[in-house]
Amino acid sequence: MKGHDEIVRVLWERKDVNPNHAGTKLGQTPLSWAAERGNKGVVKMLLEQKDVNPNWESKSGKTPLWLAVLNGHDEIVRAILKREDVNPDHADTEYGQTLLSWAAEKGNKGLVTMLLKREDVNLNRENKSAKTPLWWAALKGQDEIVRVLLERKGFNPDQVDTTYSQTLLSWAAGVGNNGAVKMLLEREDVNPNWESKSGKTPLCWAVLKGHDEIVRVLLEREDIDPNPADTKYGQTLLSLAVRRGNKGVVKMLLERGDVNPNWENKSGKTPLCWAALNGDDEIVREFLERKDVNPEHPDTEHGRTPLSWAASRGNRGVVKILLKREDVNPDRGDKSGKTQLGWAASEGHEEIVKMISQPKDVNPNQSDIQNGRTPLPPSADRGHDEVV
Numbered sequence: 001m002k003g004h005d006e007i008v009r010v011l012w013e014r015k016d017v018n019p020n021h022a023g024t025k026l027g028q029t030p031l032s033w034a035a036e037r038g039n040k041g042v043v044k045m046l047l048e049q050k051d052v053n054p055n056w057e058s059k060s061g062k063t064p065l066w067l068a069v070l071n072g073h074d075e076i077v078r079a080i081l082k083r084e085d086v087n088p089d090h091a092d093t094e095y096g097q098t099l100l101s102w103a104a105e106k107g108n109k110g111l112v113t114m115l116l117k118r119e120d121v122n123l124n125r126e127n128k129s130a131k132t133p134l135w136w137a138a139l140k141g142q143d144e145i146v147r148v149l150l151e152r153k154g155f156n157p158d159q160v161d162t163t164y165s166q167t168l169l170s171w172a173a174g175v176g177n178n179g180a181v182k183m184l185l186e187r188e189d190v191n192p193n194w195e196s197k198s199g200k201t202p203l204c205w206a207v208l209k210g211h212d213e214i215v216r217v218l219l220e221r222e223d224i225d226p227n228p229a230d231t232k233y234g235q236t237l238l239s240l241a242v243r244r245g246n247k248g249v250v251k252m253l254l255e256r257g258d259v260n261p262n263w264e265n266k267s268g269k270t271p272l273c274w275a276a277l278n279g280d281d282e283i284v285r286e287f288l289e290r291k292d293v294n295p296e297h298p299d300t301e302h303g304r305t306p307l308s309w310a311a312s313r314g315n316r317g318v319v320k321i322l323l324k325r326e327d328v329n330p331d332r333g334d335k336s337g338k339t340q341l342g343w344a345a346s347e348g349h350e351e352i353v354k355m356i357s358q359p360k361d362v363n364p365n366q367s368d369i370q371n372g373r374t375p376l377p378p379s380a381d382r383g384h385d386e387v388v
Helices: 005-012 030-037 040-047 064-070 074-081 099-106 109-116 133-139 143-150 168-175 178-185 202-208 212-219 237-244 247-254 271-278 281-288 306-313 316-323 340-346 350-357 376-381
Strands: none
Touching: 030 040, 030 064, 030 074, 040 074, 064 074, 064 099, 074 109, 099 109, 099 133, 099 143, 109 143, 133 143, 133 168, 133 178, 143 178, 168 178, 168 202, 178 212, 202 212, 202 237, 212 247, 237 247, 237 271, 247 281, 271 281, 271 306, 271 316, 281 316, 306 316, 306 340, 316 350, 340 350
16 A cells, blocks of 8 residues: 555565455455555556456445546556456446546546557446446547547447437537537438437427527538427427527527428417517517418417417517507407406506507407406406506
8 A cells, every 4th residue: 555565575475465355444455556556566566466356346346447547547557458357348336337438528538549449348338327438528528539439430329328318419419519519410320300208309409408509500401300399398499499588599490491480389389479478579579570470379278379478477568569460369368268458457467458458449348258257357356456
């Protein structure tokens, strides 16, 4: 442990000395300690003996080679790798990670190169979280390592993890690694439209996490699907971008001719409905500039239009924009018969009540189907005196 080479040599000459004796606390052998502390002389002395086990695992599952790598003792790493019986593909017990995975994650190009020269290293070995060396390099932004690994024929760039059923491209798009995304898209064996268990594609992850540049790169592909809907909510990328308030992505998607602006999710809400509900005036205007957008489309769950949602949420700007259109009915009721005026009144939005009441064809006495109540009683019940 202390690096006294001469004492080690004297002890070694005794036939009753066990060179593989492991301490009870950490379970490390003399070779493990020497490798960890960087004692080249002792490591060399021990490695010359055939009865010294170079693959002994400590209680944490780390071999002498692992300990040398973790502590940056490159010369000792090279010395241990020269032993024919050493296992360079040993995985630690805690994470199930091999040296190649660790080196890829940390960006240790020298060690990666050293390990790639060996035939006994599994290039696609997964750790306990089902991530390969290539995955770790991409997730940690080690673009140079990603490039080195992709140059090797043995790597699978489209491997799917067992936990989320996501490919490397999906993960890279999700964490915002532009370099890895571009490198992966250059390959013919990478599927840009792969759906995870939740139905999300790489493009979906980029939109979800707000990585506009990656969204742009993916949308430049001719084989990309801009309308994938997730399996949980039935939302397309456009709906997702609207809900996130990502104006840049919304604009990018609306500029395409193959994006459906009226796609309904499982509750029947369109992207315009979400924009109105969120009170995003700018995005609402973007949609209404398109001739194929229906501003009066009701959701299937409640039968409420974008104007109805905007009125109930108090989104004055959106209400004003929609009321200017001739194809929007300000007196339309939802499935319960409640009108936009009814929603604005019951929620106490005085200004919106005034705005909706201005058109002559609006009936302020229209009652809902469920309770037969006009806008006045709910407003009074909730103490909205100004509205009353």
